[in-house]
Amino acid sequence: MGKNIPVPAIERLSKIYTVVSGLKKSDKKRISSAELESLTGIQAHSIRKDLSLLSPVKSGKEGYSTDSLEELVSATFGFNRKRRICVAGLDMLGMAILNNPDSALSGFEIAAGFDNSINRMEMITTKVPLYHFYEIEETVRRLEIEFAILAVDAEGAQKTADRLLAGGIRGILNFSPVILEPKLNLLVRNIYLLEELRLLSALLAQDPVPLTRGQTGAASPDKGNSEQYK
Amino acid sequence: MGKNIPVPAIERLSKIYTVVSGLKKSDKKRISSAELESLTGIQAHSIRKDLSLLSPVKSGKEGYSTDSLEELVSATFGFNRKRRICVAGLDMLGMAILNNPDSALSGFEIAAGFDNSINRMEMITTKVPLYHFYEIEETVRRLEIEFAILAVDAEGAQKTADRLLAGGIRGILNFSPVILEPKLNLLVRNIYLLEELRLLSALLAQDPVPLTRGQTGAASPDKGNSEQYK
DNA sequence: TCCTATCTGTGAATTATTTCACAGATAGGA
DNA sequence: TCCTATCTGTGAAATAATTCACAGATAGGA
Ligand SMILES: NC(=O)c1ccc[n+]([C@@H]2O[C@H](COP(=O)([O-])OP(=O)(O)OC[C@H]3O[C@@H](n4cnc5c(N)ncnc54)[C@H](O)[C@@H]3O)[C@@H](O)[C@H]2O)c1
Ligand SMILES: NC(=O)c1ccc[n+]([C@@H]2O[C@H](COP(=O)([O-])OP(=O)(O)OC[C@H]3O[C@@H](n4cnc5c(N)ncnc54)[C@H](O)[C@@H]3O)[C@@H](O)[C@H]2O)c1
Numbered sequence: 001m002g003k004n005i006p007v008p009a010i011e012r013l014s015k016i017y018t019v020v021s022g023l024k025k026s027d028k029k030r031i032s033s034a035e036l037e038s039l040t041g042i043q044a045h046s047i048r049k050d051l052s053l054l055s056p057v058k059s060g061k062e063g064y065s066t067d068s069l070e071e072l073v074s075a076t077f078g079f080n081r082k083r084r085i086c087v088a089g090l091d092m093l094g095m096a097i098l099n100n101p102d103s104a105l106s107g108f109e110i111a112a113g114f115d116n117s118i119n120r121m122e123m124i125t126t127k128v129p130l131y132h133f134y135e136i137e138e139t140v141r142r143l144e145i146e147f148a149i150l151a152v153d154a155e156g157a158q159k160t161a162d163r164l165l166a167g168g169i170r171g172i173l174n175f176s177p178v179i180l181e182p183k184l185n186l187l188v189r190n191i192y193l194l195e196e197l198r199l200l201s202a203l204l205a206q207d208p209v210p211l212t213r214g215q216t217g218a219a220s221p222d223k224g225n226s227e228q229y230k
Numbered sequence: 231m232g233k234n235i236p237v238p239a240i241e242r243l244s245k246i247y248t249v250v251s252g253l254k255k256s257d258k259k260r261i262s263s264a265e266l267e268s269l270t271g272i273q274a275h276s277i278r279k280d281l282s283l284l285s286p287v288k289s290g291k292e293g294y295s296t297d298s299l300e301e302l303v304s305a306t307f308g309f310n311r312k313r314r315i316c317v318a319g320l321d322m323l324g325m326a327i328l329n330n331p332d333s334a335l336s337g338f339e340i341a342a343g344f345d346n347s348i349n350r351m352e353m354i355t356t357k358v359p360l361y362h363f364y365e366i367e368e369t370v371r372r373l374e375i376e377f378a379i380l381a382v383d384a385e386g387a388q389k390t391a392d393r394l395l396a397g398g399i400r401g402i403l404n405f406s407p408v409i410l411e412p413k414l415n416l417l418v419r420n421i422y423l424l425e426e427l428r429l430l431s432a433l434l435a436q437d438p439v440p441l442t443r444g445q446t447g448a449a450s451p452d453k454g455n456s457e458q459y460k
Numbered sequence: 461t462c463c464t465a466t467c468t469g470t471g472a473a474t475t476a477t478t479t480c481a482c483a484g485a486t487a488g489g490a
Numbered sequence: 491t492c493c494t495a496t497c498t499g500t501g502a503a504a505t506a507a508t509t510c511a512c513a514g515a516t517a518g519g520a
Contacts, residue, residue, distance in 0.1 A: 006477065007433070007440055014428045019409070032497065041412055044497095045479055052499050061486045061496050077432035085427065092326035097423070099322060104407070108427050147430050149423075171430035173423075177334070179249070182271055187433055189426050193327070193379075193403070196419050197315065197338050198244045200377050200401035202307035203237070203417050210237055236507065262467065274467095275509055282469050291466050291516045 009050045010077070012042050016050075017073040020066050032063030084111040084145045087128075088136070088160050089152030090120060093175060097149055098126055111143045116156065136160070140167025147171045154178050161186075239280045240307070242272050246280075247303040250296050262293030314341040314375045317358075318366070318390050319382030320350060323405060327379055328358055341373045346386065366390070370397025377401045384408050391416075 005013075019039050023031065033044040040047075051057055051064070054076050058068040074080045085108050087094050098113055115121050116133035124130065131139050133156075139145070140163075148164045150157060150172050157176040164172065171187035174180055180188050203210060235243075249269050253261065263274040270277075281287055281294070284306050288298040304310045315338050317324050328343055345351050346363035354360065361369050363386075369375070370393075378394045380387060380402050387406040394402065401417035404410055410418055433440060 004436065008477070010432045010436070011429060014425055014432055015409075017428070018422075018425060034497085040409060043479085046477095048498060049478080049500080056499085059486090059498055061488080061498090063497065076435065077428070078435045079428060079431060083427075083431060092322065092329060096322035096326050100423075105424055105427070107431075108424075146434075147427060170434055173426050173430070179245075179270060185439075187430055187439065189430065191421055191426065192248075193330075194335055194338075195244055195248060196403050196421070197313075197335070197377060198247070198307070198309060199241060200403070200417055200419065201309060201313060201337075202240045202244055204376075204400055205306065205308045206234065206240070209415075209417065238507070264467085273509080276507095278468060279470075279508080286469085289468055289516090291468090291518080293467065 005050075005053050009046075009053060012040075012046060012050050013054075013073055014077070015040055015042065016047065017070065017077075017079060020070050020073075024066055024070060028066055030060075030062045030064065031066055031069070035063065079107055082107060082109055083147060084109050084143055085147040085149065086110065086112040086114060086140065086143075086145045086164075087149045087151060088114040088164065089150065089156070089176075090115040090124060090130070091151070091153075094149075094151035095124070097151065098128055108147070111145055112139055114139075114160075115152075133160070133163070136163040137167040140164055140169055145169065147173065150174045150176055152176060235280075235283050239283060242270075242276060242280050243284075243303055244307070245270055245272065246277065247300065247307075247309060250300050250303075254296055254300060258296055260290075260292045260294060261296055261299070265293065309337055312337060312339055313377065314339050314373055315377040315379065316340065316342040316344060316370065316373075316375045316394075317379045317381060318344040318394065319380065319386070319406075320345040320354060320360070321381070321383075324379075324381035325354070327381065328356055338377070341375055342369055344369075344390075345382075363390070363393070366393040367397040370394060370399055375399065377403065380404045380406055382406055 016036060019036065020031065033047045036042070036047050037044040051069075054072055057072050058065040085105075087098050087110060090098065090113050094113070094115070098110060102109075110128050113124075113126070113128050113130045114133060114136050115130070118132065121130045121132070140148075145167070146169065148169050148171075150160060150164075152160050154176055157174070157178040158180060161172060161174075161180050165183060165186055169186070171189070172180065174188055174190045175193075177192055177194060179190075182188070246266060249266065250261065253269075263277045266272070266277050267274040281299075281302075284302055287302050288295040315335075317328050317340060320328065320343050324343070324345070328340060332339075340358050343354075343356070343358050343360045344363060344366050345360070348362065351360045351362070370378075375397070376399065378399050378401075380390060380394075382390050384406055387404070387408040388410060391402060391404075391410050395413060395416055399416070401419070402410065404418055404420045405423075407422055407424060409420075412418070
């Protein structure tokens with residue numbers, strides 16, 4: 001179980017999990033690697049290989065059991081346990097995320113929102129409890145919040161990340177256009193809108209356009225070489 | 231020039247470009263691969279290797295010239311040409327993006343917004359011209375819009391993508407939680423919030439937590455095997 | 461001008477990931 | 491029960507990406 005699964009495989013397996021758990025609502029009891037390929041775009045080859053890195057799923061002539069497949073990935077990666085998250089920065093982007101219907105984040109619970117503008121917070125109506133920037137550390141610790149969605153402006157990003165980490169946060173989804181200092185014990189995935197657009201440009205400039213290759217997950221595990229952790 | 235650069239290298243080079251062009255405002259004229267490493271988290275090794283895939287930059291004992299480095303990447307990937315983009319779906323997320331200051335998207339111009347709710351559009355004040363869903367195809371073609379940011383709800387995602395493509399769009403940044411059908415001549419990068427959170431969970435479940443490895447870019451080039459393009 | 465310290469550029473070696481191909485397992489029918 | 495068609499599971503092979511290590515280039519000082 002604790003075997004080391006390559007990051008690209010983790011990304012694919014998460015996507016497979018998403019698709020399979022979406023499928024479960026329908027009556028589908030079994031699914032083959034070929035069907036999964038057409039739903040996810042991941043090659044059947046890779047799907048079987050990836051699953052073989054986990055403990056065995058219940059399979060047979062008619063493919064995998066959707067139940068046991070979901071259960072297996074879920075257990076391996078801890079998707080069954082509900083995790084508390086928070087949103088830092090409550091301007092338009094942060095509010096859009098805060099107002100997401102719960103169902104859109106199934107498995108996660110938005111337990112707090114943070115901003116440094118009292119005015120702004122007073123104008124907001126939401127059922128998520130809101131706190132000031134100064135209360136980040138204490139609140140994250142008290143509510144045992146594990147992940148943060150960072151949607152503050154560029155100037156505030158690093159110091160907000162520092163506070164979150166001081167409170168014991170384990171991972172950050174960083175929407176701000178800032179490269180956060182790498183820290184030991186902190187996972188960062190960056191969602192850089194401008195970078196994504198540039199990437200589209202760059203891929204378009206390739207010849208041939210590389211449609212046929214590539215990962216499956218999403219943003220970027222933050223790179224860091226062991227020397228520079230602070 | 232038209233040599234084929236691996237996708238992970240493209241992702242790194244785009245990030246390097248972002249950092250270097252941010253730097254240029256300051257007086258820095260030259261930068262070494264080691265300095266770039268500490269700014270980007272990408273190892274100096276890789277930076278030099280990646281740059282060696284492009285035509286030569288002006289370098290010397292004191293590292294790369296920031297000007298020629300920026301110029302080189304920019305020319306290779308077409309970052310110098312301004313591209314028109316659009317936003318489809320103007321609820322909270324779409325509006326957050328529409329209201330982004332221009333500077334935040336330098337190199338891109340938001341030339342249109344689309345929604346299928348007339349009511350919603352009448353309430354919006356913005357300098358970006360807005361159009362109805364029905365006008366997508368014609369407008370994309372007329373304004374020569376190259377990329378779209380897709381922020382419609384799940385039900386509308388595929389049909390909106392189809393309209394955009396019919397208008398000749400080249401790439402989509404997909405924020406909706408839907409796996410779009412792969413199409414030839416269409417680049418898709420997905421930004422799946424829930425997936426990202428799951429990935430954080432999954433990475434945390436690894437032992438050791440894989441901080442030291444990983445790409446640099448951001449979201450996911452959509453996988454597709456050549457058979458299934460429609 | 462020559463020497464030296466610094467930093468790049470890049471083949472070669474290493475490591476990681478994907479793809480292949482086929483043996484084995486299963487379900488369903490004869 | 492046995493046979494067959496289907497689909498998984500997984501080592502081995504192929505491919506891709508990263509890291510290494512060092513030759514060569516440059517700037518600045520003696
Ligand atoms: N809000 C978030 O935090 C968040 C984060 C990540 C992703 N997303 C996804 O982004 C999308 C947008 O989310 P949202 O929070 O802005 O709210 P939403 O999903 O309610 O917004 C949908 C908007 O798209 C419009 N729309 C629907 N069908 C359309 C069509 N065919 N053509 C044009 N417009 C159409 C609707 O009128 C509405 O304005 C959703 O798919 C959501 O799942 C949201
Ligand atoms: N709007 C977009 O389309 C978009 C897309 C991708 C990324 N981003 C990035 O996401 C971030 C949020 O963007 P936005 O459009 O919501 O507007 P914004 O950048 O104006 O919002 C910043 C919010 O963070 C708050 N803030 C600032 N410093 C803080 C601190 N130290 N602690 C807590 N809160 C703090 C501010 O009060 C404000 O509410 C920005 O970094 C932006 O670049 C925006």
